[in-house]
Amino acid sequence: MMNEQTGTVRSPGRPRSEKAEKAIIDAAIDMIAEGSGIGELSIEAIAARAGVGKTTIYRRWSNKEDLVVDALASLRPPIPELAGGSVREDVIRYLAVLQREGNNRTTRCFMNIALSEHDRYPHLMERFRATVLRPRREVLRSLLQRGIDRGELRADMDIEVAMAALSGAMMFFTKWHEGDGDLPADLAQRITDSILTGLLAPNTGLGGAVLHGE
Amino acid sequence: MMNEQTGTVRSPGRPRSEKAEKAIIDAAIDMIAEGSGIGELSIEAIAARAGVGKTTIYRRWSNKEDLVVDALASLRPPIPELAGGSVREDVIRYLAVLQREGNNRTTRCFMNIALSEHDRYPHLMERFRATVLRPRREVLRSLLQRGIDRGELRADMDIEVAMAALSGAMMFFTKWHEGDGDLPADLAQRITDSILTGLLAPNTGLGGAVLHGE
DNA sequence: ACATTTCGATACGATCGAGTTTCGCAACGA
DNA sequence: TCGTTGCGAAACTCGATCGTATCGAAATGT
Incomplete structure (x- = not known):
């Protein structure tokens, strides 16, 4: 019942696929990068592009905004490194x-x-x-x-x-x-x-x- | 047949209502000002708010973008006037x-x-x-x-x-x-x-x- | 083996909006 | 008066999307 590393409860059944999760987020980011506003973004289109069922999305995020928030947060543009010169x-x-x-x-x-x-x-x-x-x-x-x-x-x-x-x-x-x-x-x-x-x-x-x- | 002032052809029948036109543009601007993106803006909603039939809109603009372009162009934020001091x-x-x-x-x-x-x-x-x-x-x-x-x-x-x-x-x-x-x-x-x-x-x-x- | 949960796929009803058509009335010129 | 055009309202078809439900298969713990 307990995960040895983390000590958290491990629920029974098939575990959620991290690959699917990543595919969903990548698809969302891609579509945003292609110019979709949040309004134009559709869950169905994201699911299709990610090669994933809509269920898999709704199981993780209850609405579009939550998904987009996570998607954008996963993006971490590099913070400029400074050389320490003048x-x-x-x-x-x-x-x-x-x-x-x-x-x-x-x-x-x-x-x-x-x-x-x-x-x-x-x-x-x-x-x-x-x-x-x-x-x-x-x-x-x-x-x-x-x-x-x-x-x-x-x-x-x-x-x-x-x-x-x-x-x-x-x-x-x-x-x-x-x-x-x-x-x-x-x-x-x-x-x-x-x-x-x-x-x-x-x-x-x-x-x-x-x-x-x- | 000719308009005396402008010399242009005056088509027969009831002339288009300038009041309706203004109401449509005002409605569009209002809704944009309330935060609608262009994607969220709907012709039906604009018509309803303007108190106008959809026909009246489609008779003037063939699609949403044209309407929005005209609406935004009608907005003329003041250009700063300079006093000519230092x-x-x-x-x-x-x-x-x-x-x-x-x-x-x-x-x-x-x-x-x-x-x-x-x-x-x-x-x-x-x-x-x-x-x-x-x-x-x-x-x-x-x-x-x-x-x-x-x-x-x-x-x-x-x-x-x-x-x-x-x-x-x-x-x-x-x-x-x-x-x-x-x-x-x-x-x-x-x-x-x-x-x-x-x-x-x-x-x-x-x-x-x-x-x-x- | 068995229970449990997730998977992708598909179907479903509901809603919304686009764009078109029709209707009866109003406004105009001839 | 008559023909033409614009008007608002309503009905319509059509497609997109939502969120849910259901399916058989796959993946895990017991």
């Missing part, structure tokens, strides 16, 4: 990863859903925040914090805004780039340098920081 | 408008669709680019260009990247802000100052621009 180098590396992911079909559709079904599927959104957004945010935050500690970045920097500017700029390009050509290869570098350097002309007399005062 | 002031004003719109239910759902149905409904996306994206882009571009001409902004600025950073940062907040509270009231100002000033510490010896060299 802050500028690491920020470029970080944005380059975002850019590469933005061109990946699966990540792209995943992000589409995260952006648009925001209000309709709160569970899903929370999962997205936890597995994708927050880890990256922390990587970037600690990177910027390191820059401050080292004196490479200004100590009075608005970290939240800086993170939004860097990630948002890249997101803006990957979503709304005019023309269907690829994004420029040096985009990560250009974004990084623009935001690190700032837009103000160098010799306005005062250092830029003074402008902060109201 | 560049900093105008950028803040511009971003403040974006922020306000991000909290508006209709604009928000409109944007959701633009973000996610990107690939599935190309007509719709093109219309969105033309009526929303491009005009704003031009406002912001000319604003930054003016800053360069006046010497307030650096002459070697990467305008495309700067626009993406400003808009992207605000978009990032309006879409993915943690916590459900409202966005801070001074957000537009914080974004503007952070990006104008840049993130680099002031006294790294060299002016920031030198870092651009590879």
Whole structure:
């Protein structure tokens, strides 16, 4: 009755097939990656593509949203690894990863859903925040914090805004780039340098920081 | 047979009701604003809400996408008006408008669709680019260009990247802000100052621009 | 061997929505 | 008055999908 390794109760009968479970989730992800919104996704189509009976799906998830939540959570886009060089180098590396992911079909559709079904599927959104957004945010935050500690970045920097500017700029390009050509290869570098350097002309007399005062 | 004002042919019979047309479009917009994706939107529901027969819809649009395209095109979110003050002031004003719109239910759902149905409904996306994206882009571009001409902004600025950073940062907040509270009231100002000033510490010896060299 | 549970397949009733047709009435020009 | 066209309402056919039930076979523990 007891599983020797885990100590949990082992129910009698034929065990559930992990292969089927994987096939179902893969099928769901594939269909999302092909552009289905959650609304268009049908259990029947998932079952057919996974080569699985509908029963096998309903035995595991009671509705579509639960399935999609699990499917998307199983997707774990890589968290950018930083080399620990200069802050500028690491920020470029970080944005380059975002850019590469933005061109990946699966990540792209995943992000589409995260952006648009925001209000309709709160569970899903929370999962997205936890597995994708927050880890990256922390990587970037600690990177910027390191820059401050080292004196490479200004100590009075608005970290939240800086993170939004860097990630948002890249997101803006990957979503709304005019023309269907690829994004420029040096985009990560250009974004990084623009935001690190700032837009103000160098010799306005005062250092830029003074402008902060109201 | 000829319409006196326009010179066009006036067909016989009862003319089409402009009121019905407006009611249909309003109903469609309402339902989109309530969170329906295009997939969930049904012609029957639109007809019912508009108090109109389905025939009246099919007589005008041959399918759902055409109707939605027209409906969304009829929506004309205001293009930010700039006061012509300092560049900093105008950028803040511009971003403040974006922020306000991000909290508006209709604009928000409109944007959701633009973000996610990107690939599935190309007509719709093109219309969105033309009526929303491009005009704003031009406002912001000319604003930054003016800053360069006046010497307030650096002459070697990467305008495309700067626009993406400003808009992207605000978009990032309006879409993915943690916590459900409202966005801070001074957000537009914080974004503007952070990006104008840049993130680099002031006294790294060299002016920031030198870092651009590879 | 036997009980139990899952498997894929298939069928089922129910619902929903698309798109078409029909109806009687309303609005227009001639 | 008459022909034409638009109107809303309703009925209709058709296909998709839902969620459930049932089947014989397969996989496990006892």
